[in-house]
Amino acid sequence: MGGRAGDSDYSDGEEDFYYTEIKLNTDAMSEGLSGLAPVSPSQSLTSPPAFPVPDCSRTEASCAKTDPKPMTPLSRSAPTTLYLVHTDHAYQATPPVTIPGSKFTPNGSNFSISWQSPPVTFTGIPMSPTHHHPAGSGEQRQHAHTVLSSPPRGTVSLRKPRGEGKKCRKVYGMENRDMWCTACRWKKACQRFID
DNA sequence: ATTGCCGGGCA
Protein backbone atom coordinates (compact mmCIF):
# COMPACT_ATOMS: atom_id res chain seq x y z
CA MET A 1 0.00 0.00 0.00
CA GLY A 2 2.47 2.70 0.04
CA GLY A 3 3.62 2.55 -3.52
CA ARG A 4 1.93 5.46 -5.06
CA ALA A 5 1.18 8.25 -2.70
CA GLY A 6 1.44 11.33 -4.82
CA ASP A 7 0.55 9.55 -7.99
CA SER A 8 -3.14 9.53 -7.68
CA ASP A 9 -3.79 13.18 -8.30
CA TYR A 10 -6.37 13.11 -10.99
CA SER A 11 -8.05 16.40 -11.54
CA ASP A 12 -8.74 17.78 -8.14
CA GLY A 13 -10.08 21.04 -6.97
CA GLU A 14 -12.24 21.41 -10.01
CA GLU A 15 -15.55 20.71 -8.52
CA ASP A 16 -17.09 23.67 -10.16
CA PHE A 17 -16.30 22.30 -13.53
CA TYR A 18 -17.62 18.96 -12.67
CA TYR A 19 -20.91 20.24 -11.56
CA THR A 20 -21.45 22.37 -14.63
CA GLU A 21 -20.23 19.87 -17.10
CA ILE A 22 -22.03 16.95 -15.65
CA LYS A 23 -25.20 18.84 -15.41
CA LEU A 24 -25.13 19.66 -19.09
CA ASN A 25 -24.10 16.20 -20.01
CA THR A 26 -26.90 14.68 -18.13
CA ASP A 27 -29.40 16.93 -19.72
CA ALA A 28 -28.27 16.07 -23.19
CA MET A 29 -28.17 12.44 -22.34
CA SER A 30 -31.65 12.42 -21.03
CA GLU A 31 -32.97 13.60 -24.36
CA GLY A 32 -31.11 11.01 -26.28
CA LEU A 33 -32.05 8.31 -23.88
CA SER A 34 -35.60 9.35 -23.91
CA GLY A 35 -36.10 8.15 -27.45
CA LEU A 36 -34.03 5.07 -26.91
CA ALA A 37 -35.59 2.44 -24.79
CA PRO A 38 -32.99 -0.30 -24.87
CA VAL A 39 -29.76 0.99 -23.50
CA SER A 40 -26.68 -0.16 -21.70
CA PRO A 41 -25.21 -2.44 -24.35
CA SER A 42 -22.25 -3.17 -22.19
CA GLN A 43 -23.34 -2.83 -18.63
CA SER A 44 -26.73 -2.52 -17.12
CA LEU A 45 -25.20 -0.56 -14.32
CA THR A 46 -25.05 2.51 -16.45
CA SER A 47 -28.77 2.61 -16.71
CA PRO A 48 -29.80 2.97 -13.11
CA PRO A 49 -27.61 5.91 -12.30
CA ALA A 50 -28.86 7.84 -15.28
CA PHE A 51 -32.42 7.23 -14.42
CA PRO A 52 -32.88 9.24 -11.26
CA VAL A 53 -31.05 12.19 -12.62
CA PRO A 54 -33.19 12.97 -15.64
CA ASP A 55 -36.24 12.13 -13.73
CA CYS A 56 -35.66 15.17 -11.62
CA SER A 57 -34.57 17.39 -14.42
CA ARG A 58 -37.35 16.97 -16.88
CA THR A 59 -40.08 14.72 -15.72
CA GLU A 60 -42.48 16.49 -13.50
CA ALA A 61 -41.29 19.82 -12.30
CA SER A 62 -42.42 19.03 -8.82
CA CYS A 63 -39.20 17.38 -7.92
CA ALA A 64 -37.77 20.13 -5.85
CA LYS A 65 -38.07 23.02 -8.21
CA THR A 66 -37.08 26.48 -7.21
CA ASP A 67 -38.95 27.96 -4.35
CA PRO A 68 -40.90 31.05 -5.38
CA LYS A 69 -41.97 31.71 -1.84
CA PRO A 70 -39.13 30.99 0.49
CA MET A 71 -40.55 33.04 3.27
CA THR A 72 -44.01 33.44 4.59
CA PRO A 73 -45.58 36.42 6.22
CA LEU A 74 -46.78 34.20 8.97
CA SER A 75 -44.91 31.91 11.24
CA ARG A 76 -41.23 32.05 10.49
CA SER A 77 -40.70 28.37 10.70
CA ALA A 78 -37.17 27.50 9.73
CA PRO A 79 -35.93 28.90 6.44
CA THR A 80 -32.51 27.74 7.42
CA THR A 81 -33.47 24.20 6.74
CA LEU A 82 -34.23 24.96 3.17
CA TYR A 83 -31.03 26.79 2.70
CA LEU A 84 -29.06 23.97 4.13
CA VAL A 85 -30.69 21.42 1.95
CA HIS A 86 -30.09 23.46 -1.12
CA THR A 87 -26.39 23.58 -0.54
CA ASP A 88 -26.24 19.95 0.24
CA HIS A 89 -28.11 19.09 -2.84
CA ALA A 90 -25.56 20.60 -5.17
CA TYR A 91 -22.78 19.03 -3.26
CA GLN A 92 -24.21 15.56 -3.26
CA ALA A 93 -25.30 15.67 -6.83
CA THR A 94 -21.72 15.67 -7.97
CA PRO A 95 -20.45 12.33 -6.74
CA PRO A 96 -23.21 10.18 -8.10
CA VAL A 97 -22.95 11.47 -11.63
CA THR A 98 -19.22 11.30 -11.65
CA ILE A 99 -19.05 7.59 -11.27
CA PRO A 100 -21.07 6.47 -14.25
CA GLY A 101 -19.87 9.23 -16.48
CA SER A 102 -16.21 8.77 -15.83
CA LYS A 103 -16.27 5.03 -15.71
CA PHE A 104 -14.12 5.39 -12.70
CA THR A 105 -14.05 2.23 -10.68
CA PRO A 106 -11.90 2.52 -7.61
CA ASN A 107 -13.62 -0.21 -5.74
CA GLY A 108 -16.66 -2.06 -6.87
CA SER A 109 -18.21 -1.53 -3.51
CA ASN A 110 -18.31 2.15 -3.17
CA PHE A 111 -20.51 3.41 -5.92
CA SER A 112 -23.21 1.13 -4.77
CA ILE A 113 -24.01 3.40 -1.91
CA SER A 114 -23.19 6.42 -3.93
CA TRP A 115 -26.34 6.65 -5.83
CA GLN A 116 -28.30 5.82 -2.89
CA SER A 117 -27.43 9.22 -1.65
CA PRO A 118 -28.78 11.32 -4.46
CA PRO A 119 -32.30 10.01 -4.31
CA VAL A 120 -32.34 10.39 -0.60
CA THR A 121 -31.25 13.97 -0.80
CA PHE A 122 -34.04 14.87 -3.12
CA THR A 123 -36.61 13.44 -0.84
CA GLY A 124 -35.99 16.21 1.58
CA ILE A 125 -36.16 18.92 -0.99
CA PRO A 126 -39.90 19.19 -1.45
CA MET A 127 -40.97 22.59 -0.25
CA SER A 128 -43.91 23.35 1.93
CA PRO A 129 -46.87 21.27 1.04
CA THR A 130 -49.18 24.15 1.68
CA HIS A 131 -50.48 25.72 -1.46
CA HIS A 132 -50.81 29.41 -1.36
CA HIS A 133 -53.13 31.13 -3.72
CA PRO A 134 -51.51 33.69 -5.94
CA ALA A 135 -54.36 36.10 -5.45
CA GLY A 136 -53.74 37.62 -2.08
CA SER A 137 -56.66 37.02 0.19
CA GLY A 138 -59.37 35.93 -2.14
CA GLU A 139 -61.28 32.78 -1.95
CA GLN A 140 -62.47 31.17 -5.09
CA ARG A 141 -63.33 27.63 -5.78
CA GLN A 142 -63.73 25.87 -9.05
CA HIS A 143 -67.27 24.80 -9.12
CA ALA A 144 -68.07 22.57 -12.01
CA HIS A 145 -71.77 22.67 -11.98
CA THR A 146 -73.10 19.87 -14.04
CA VAL A 147 -76.61 18.67 -14.50
CA LEU A 148 -75.45 15.28 -13.49
CA SER A 149 -74.44 16.08 -10.00
CA SER A 150 -77.08 16.23 -7.35
CA PRO A 151 -76.53 19.10 -5.08
CA PRO A 152 -77.80 18.98 -1.65
CA ARG A 153 -78.92 15.60 -0.66
CA GLY A 154 -80.39 15.93 2.77
CA THR A 155 -79.31 12.86 4.61
CA VAL A 156 -75.98 12.57 2.99
CA SER A 157 -73.43 13.63 5.49
CA LEU A 158 -71.98 16.78 4.08
CA ARG A 159 -69.02 16.57 6.36
CA LYS A 160 -66.29 18.77 5.03
CA PRO A 161 -63.07 17.00 4.19
CA ARG A 162 -61.63 18.91 7.06
CA GLY A 163 -59.47 21.82 6.12
CA GLU A 164 -55.74 21.76 6.44
CA GLY A 165 -53.56 23.76 8.73
CA LYS A 166 -53.47 24.58 12.37
CA LYS A 167 -56.50 26.00 13.96
CA CYS A 168 -56.96 28.15 17.00
CA ARG A 169 -57.00 25.17 19.27
CA LYS A 170 -53.71 23.81 18.12
CA VAL A 171 -52.06 27.16 17.72
CA TYR A 172 -52.98 28.70 21.03
CA GLY A 173 -53.74 25.60 22.95
CA MET A 174 -56.43 24.70 25.41
CA GLU A 175 -54.78 26.86 28.00
CA ASN A 176 -55.44 29.93 25.92
CA ARG A 177 -58.90 29.12 24.87
CA ASP A 178 -59.78 32.78 25.35
CA MET A 179 -57.61 33.56 22.39
CA TRP A 180 -59.44 31.30 19.99
CA CYS A 181 -61.81 32.77 17.52
CA THR A 182 -65.43 32.76 18.48
CA ALA A 183 -66.26 29.88 16.23
CA CYS A 184 -63.51 27.75 17.68
CA ARG A 185 -64.57 28.59 21.17
CA TRP A 186 -67.97 27.27 20.38
CA LYS A 187 -66.64 24.29 18.58
CA LYS A 188 -67.81 25.56 15.25
CA ALA A 189 -66.01 25.94 11.95
CA CYS A 190 -63.01 28.13 12.55
CA GLN A 191 -63.29 31.56 10.97
CA ARG A 192 -59.82 32.78 11.60
CA PHE A 193 -57.80 30.03 9.97
CA ILE A 194 -60.25 29.24 7.26
CA ASP A 195 -58.69 26.95 4.74
C1' DA B 1 -55.24 9.84 21.04
C1' DT B 2 -56.02 14.19 19.25
C1' DT B 3 -58.22 17.73 16.75
C1' DG B 4 -62.04 19.96 13.98
C1' DC B 5 -66.81 20.51 13.59
C1' DC B 6 -72.05 19.44 13.17
C1' DG B 7 -75.94 18.95 15.60
C1' DG B 8 -78.31 19.89 19.41
C1' DG B 9 -79.27 22.00 24.12
C1' DC B 10 -79.75 25.86 27.44
C1' DA B 11 -80.28 30.86 29.42
Add this chain to the structure above:
DNA sequence: TGCCCGGCAAT
Protein backbone atom coordinates in the same frame (compact mmCIF):
# COMPACT_ATOMS: atom_id res chain seq x y z
C1' DT C 1 -78.93 35.39 20.15
C1' DG C 2 -75.14 34.08 22.46
C1' DC C 3 -72.94 30.30 24.66
C1' DC C 4 -71.57 25.61 25.30
C1' DC C 5 -71.07 20.40 25.02
C1' DG C 6 -71.95 15.47 23.10
C1' DG C 7 -70.34 12.98 19.95
C1' DC C 8 -68.69 11.80 15.37
C1' DA C 9 -65.21 11.90 11.68
C1' DA C 10 -60.79 12.71 10.08
C1' DT C 11 -55.96 12.95 11.26
